[in-house]
Amino acid sequence: MIGTAGALLFLGHGRIAGISGVLGSLLPPRPAPDRAWRLAFLGGLLAAGVGAAMIAPAAIGESVRSLPIVIVAGVIVGFGTRLGSGCTSGHGVCGLSRMSIRSLVAVATFMTTGALTAWIAGAVS
């Protein structure tokens, strides 16, 4: 489903389905001029969350970490994905599929720091 959705966006709009890029490019100070497809794609994503909350609430969980930790994590994810030009979807799914070396390096990097952080955070909590 994730692969098909990414392919549909590429077929329709010729764009990479990278969530951090789709969202980040809407934000100031220099928002992208092509807002319509970005807002529509994000709207669909949010609608899936709303729908799941109604029909299968157990499929979506709260973070296992405390709220302050989640907020710190959010800021780091926002900053890092924009600095590194992508997240799990853009580099992970689309980039690896296109055999992009940049994406391969990015995925290897974030999987490593992600695994180390999850291990350390699990050990101290």
Next chain:
Amino acid sequence: MTVVATRGRRHDALSVVVAAVAGALFGAGLIVSGMAQPARVIGFLDVSRGWDPSLAFVMGGAVVIYALAFRWIRRGRTAPWFDGRFHLPTRADIDGSLLAGAALFGIGWGLGGLCPGPGLVAAASGATTGMAFVAAMVVGMLLQHLSARR
């Protein structure tokens, strides 16, 4: 004139519908596969405590499907349905920003168990941590944009 204008508007409306369907399908895929459950994501990232590798298959499956479709679309078409051309990343250099950004993203992912897509889905579902994560993520994105402008 009127006919052309109507067709243009219809074209615009259809393009928005396709993007929305792609987004909804993407979100549904994240939910069905367990990516919107931070506990499972952390169980996948943390190999030291009863590693759950199932999410690797989710990512692998998505990569295979996307890779096949991507090739098929690129071979069969010179442009997408609603745009004059395909917009593909052109950079090929491995620079410090890519490495530092990816490293930071991994730290945030391992810390909260949420990445951008599942974060948005969780926020929309009404999960408190999801909403806090997305608000913080937007702040982080804005901070990066402001720091890059200098």
